[in-house]
Amino acid sequence: MGATKTDHFTLQQNELASLAKALGHPARIAILEVLLKLDSCICGDIVNELPLAQPTVSQHLKELKTAGLIKGNIEGNSICYCIDAENWNKYKELLSAFFGQLALKTNCC
Amino acid sequence: MGATKTDHFTLQQNELASLAKALGHPARIAILEVLLKLDSCICGDIVNELPLAQPTVSQHLKELKTAGLIKGNIEGNSICYCIDAENWNKYKELLSAFFGQLALKTNCC
């Protein structure tokens, strides 16, 4: 064991969990914050901003890309990463809807 | 290696990542959905709702509790779990603020 039983849960549950998992590392939060802050998309400058080696950052970028949170464009020699605005807003709604489910009444505990 | 370099990131980054990590499993999403749906707080009925063994569910509950997303009260023989409304709304704001950072302009990629 050790493998998540993905097929036992609904698509929505897996989708939300998958998004959260991608956000579940401080380095990936930091990467997203860098991309949010900058007007122009930078490339390998992300590596310089983080206390991690280049392969490690590259790996985190890959995960963020797989999750759909960022996009990457080749620009000459270097590569330009930025937030995937469309998915970003979709995920924003998804999380907002999830957290908005709580009824206003005081809980029993 | 294999350990996250928590001390290299800011408190805010770690806090957000920690919350996301707690949400990063379909079983934990499912548990939260059960607790959100029910008026009265149930206890071990959560186990019956999920395709997982009791110790596994108990472990997930512990993680959600540690993250501050749920609370647990002893109620006679059984235990009553429910959403921690105060933290829930705090986290809602936290995520909303994070996702709200995206500027409206079209991205360069």
Added chain:
DNA sequence: CTTTATCATCGTAATATTGCAATGAACAAA
């Protein structure tokens, strides 16, 4: 006191994640 029910904890196996050195691929500049 004994039994049953409910839930947590322990121990362990399987798998996933994190991190980096080494290497590779692609392109620009000399």
Added chain:
DNA sequence: TTTGTTCATTGCAATATTACGATGATAAAG
């Protein structure tokens, strides 16, 4: 062509997560 720059990929070691059987703790029921 050779060199340097940029980033991805590979391979590996350390650690974390997931899952569950077995067991323990606690309280209600008999």
